[in-house]
Amino acid sequence: MSKSLLTVAMPKGRIFEEAVGLLRQAGYAIPEEFDESRKLIIDVPESGMRFILAKPMDVPTYVEHGVADVGVAGKDVMLEEERDVYEVLDLKISACYMAVAALPSYDPSADVAPKIASKYPKLTSDYFREQGEQVEIIKLNGSIELAPIVGLADRIVDIVSTGQTLKENGLVEIETMIPITSRFIVNPVSYRTKSKQIDEMVDRLAEVVSEEVAK
Ligand SMILES: Nc1ncnc2c1ncn2[C@@H]1O[C@H](COP(=O)(O)OP(=O)(O)OP(=O)(O)O)[C@@H](O)[C@H]1O
Ligand SMILES: O=P(O)(O)OC[C@H]1O[C@H](OP(=O)(O)OP(=O)(O)O)[C@H](O)[C@@H]1O
Numbered sequence: 001m002s003k004s005l006l007t008v009a010m011p012k013g014r015i016f017e018e019a020v021g022l023l024r025q026a027g028y029a030i031p032e033e034f035d036e037s038r039k040l041i042i043d044v045p046e047s048g049m050r051f052i053l054a055k056p057m058d059v060p061t062y063v064e065h066g067v068a069d070v071g072v073a074g075k076d077v078m079l080e081e082e083r084d085v086y087e088v089l090d091l092k093i094s095a096c097y098m099a100v101a102a103l104p105s106y107d108p109s110a111d112v113a114p115k116i117a118s119k120y121p122k123l124t125s126d127y128f129r130e131q132g133e134q135v136e137i138i139k140l141n142g143s144i145e146l147a148p149i150v151g152l153a154d155r156i157v158d159i160v161s162t163g164q165t166l167k168e169n170g171l172v173e174i175e176t177m178i179p180i181t182s183r184f185i186v187n188p189v190s191y192r193t194k195s196k197q198i199d200e201m202v203d204r205l206a207e208v209v210s211e212e213v214a215k
Pocket of ligand 2: 141158160161163
C-alpha cells in the first residue's frame, strides 16, 4: 500500500453512492469512472487518496489492520465487528435501524427457548444479554425474514429501512433497537502519523454533514 496516499476503505453496495456523494461535496475530486468500475483499488492522486472497495462488513477489518487509514462503515457493522478503530464522525447517511420482528401470531409468553435469527450474532447476543433474556441465536447470511415464516426461528433481528420487506413477508416489528447511520472511522496509528490529512478530511466532511442536516 502506498504510504503517500491516504487509503480510504469504502463499502461497496448501498452506502457507496451516498458516501462518494459526500466526498465530492467535501471537495474531493473523484472521477466519474469510480461509480461504474469493477476495480477494487482506485488511486486518485489529485485528491491524495487511494480507495479500496470492500464488503461493508469488512471495512473496519481493513482499517483496524492499517491497510486502510480511514473508512466508512455502518453503525450496525461497528457494533457487530467491534474493531479497534476510532469512530470519529457520524456521516448521517444510509439511515436505517435495527429491530426485532416476528409473525403477528408470535406469543412472547409462550416462547420458552426463543430462537433468534440474524446476520448480526454479536449485536443480537449483546442486546438480549442486556435485556436479561436468554436466547439461542441462529446466524444467517441474508433473507432473514424467511426464518420465522418457515419455522427456523421465533424472532429475527434485522435492519429495517422502509419496512417493505417485513410487510411483504407478513412480519411485524416488535421492538425498535438501535438507529443506524454510516460512520467515518480511522486507524489509531494513522490518526497520529497522517493527522494533517485526516483532520482536514474530517473537518471537510463534518462541514458537509452539518450543511446537509440543516437543509
Ligand atoms: N435497508 C437496508 N438494509 C441493509 N442495510 C442497510 C439498509 N439501509 C442502509 N443500510 C446500511 O448499508 C449497509 C449494508 O449495505 P449492503 O446491503 O450493500 O451490504 P451487505 O448487506 O453486505 O450486502 P450483501 O447483500 O452483498 O450481503 C449496512 O451495514 C447498513 O449500515
Ligand atoms: O425495510 P426495507 O427497506 O425493506 O429494508 C430492509 C431489508 O433490506 C435488507 O436486506 P437486503 O436487501 O440487504 O437483503 P439480504 O436480506 O439478503 O441481506 C435487510 O436485511 C432487510 O431485509
